[in-house]
Amino acid sequence: MVLGSRTFDRRRDAIAWAERTEAQAVGGVDLKAGKALVRDLLPEWLEHRRATVTPQAAATDGQLIRLMSPSLGARAVASVLPVDVERWYVHLRQHHRQSDGSMKRYRGSLSAFFAWCIAEGRAAQNPVTPSRLPAPIGPPSEMRPLSEADLSDVVEKVRARCAHCADLVTVLAWSGVRFGEARELRVKDVSELPTPSLRVSRSRSEGEPVKSTKGRRARRVPLAEPAWAIVRELMRLKRPDDLLLTGEHGGQLWRSQFLRSSGFTEASDGRRIHDLRHSFATLALARGVDLATVSKWLGHGSVSITDRYMHYLGTQADVAGLALLNGGGSAPGVRDDESEAGL
Template structure:
């Protein structure tokens, strides 16, 4: 580690690791050169080789994608591949260590300005963050520049949940039963358990347990067109079976082998969304909802029956309680209910808006 003064009057700092040359830079002042050397030496002592960060981002990205191809699900790998297309060319061509939070934020802004949906930019951010987390783990860089940058809020209208009320679910169930009793039973179970479509398709008879309490062990998922994989978030959860749907699940499991699919057509075949919505005339009987709104229905049903939000979080498999709180806000919080009671109650001796309206 040395600093020399050049013929032009500037200061050249050279970093070595033992006898091996690592890198060098030229500065206007000796203090700047010394500070750079100290930073690079600290990084090198901490296990991050400054030379590794000199690789072009696109070359490191190719190596990471080769690893992801054999370590993650096909759908996840496909999303990761989009980084080649979405990362701005200018950013792909810079040194890995030169990518700062500002470059990351600009890439979000460019994608949003180009018309990419907010949700797609959020997915892009997630993949980019995993990429840089891998770079940190491989000691190519010392810090993940994505973690401190959020995707700007765009103006696209958010997809709102539209759950059934409990009475509305029962009314729809009666209509579905006239079209196909088995499919109607399965959708009612989804409306009481919050299973995702892929989780329902992959559920096996062995995942139905009755001891110590009736429930479904959610371990697998199989979205259409994909092989069986772990659930979203890769965590197992237990979902209770209320009496309203327990007998239905018992009937579906009766006489079946443990590794048979639990939710199937009458002929024992795996269910497909297209056939299901066609048979049940979902466009009409679902009243504009998505099948995924059955999951929202379950969460709202649980909360409206005073199940604790933390318990609902566990049953739904939400990583964050903030996700569960969306349902609380949809239903109305205790503060909302207390405020509404105040609006509807007589103002009493204190007078108020009603007295003013009556000329008091």
């Protein structure tokens, strides 16, 4: 049935939509439509959502069905209150062990769902907007990059347990790719000319479908000699579509298996795998690569994001100032002979 600009498979759907539209026109909500349950409307919203957002955003939205609490899912959309949403946040943390960052993303998805309900005349207000997320658990993780000497030490400790794992540590530390991106690299993503490099265009979190990179765009990352020597060897006897970086026995790379086989946590004094990416950034900047180039290699959306590594390393002014302190430099405008005379 065709009604205005909308087409419906069933007559009752067309009538329901017309009633909601009429209620919106007079500034109200269709009470009957508002009685629909959250869990029943989510699939309909997701179908609409997939046609309007990026695949990555749609994948995040799609997790709401799995993560929905029984109590919130059983509520009529027009009756949901901010306190109901806040109870759902607690459910996410206690039953699904979601991180603070993930909870923010799912909060955004739920807010988009209720915005759609309002547009459909099913609800008058968005209960997510005034709701508050629980306080973060513990302090935010600080980056702990490795110096070049420390990196060599960690690689050797890992090599004593697993030579293949040591090669993976080296590639990650000298390319700066995220672990999820490393899992999806293929042989065809490697270029030799004009310089050895990787084309990073995909990522895959464990248990999730393949998606675009965090920055949602492909980037090219140069392969420094320590990484290129290993990558060149890994490419041998492989086809273009084969995985470039694999687990110890040639299968898909898994974080838990890698940590268990490599002993990386102990070898690196409690660091995270992601600190290898931080190490790449600081190594490049310490060797004089300019900030904009490093930002491009890392796939950051803004140089200001990469600038935090400069704060970690210290500015050139810090380096010059420390040289004066260590060298016994005099105050500006004071000659050495005046300083020695106590003037």
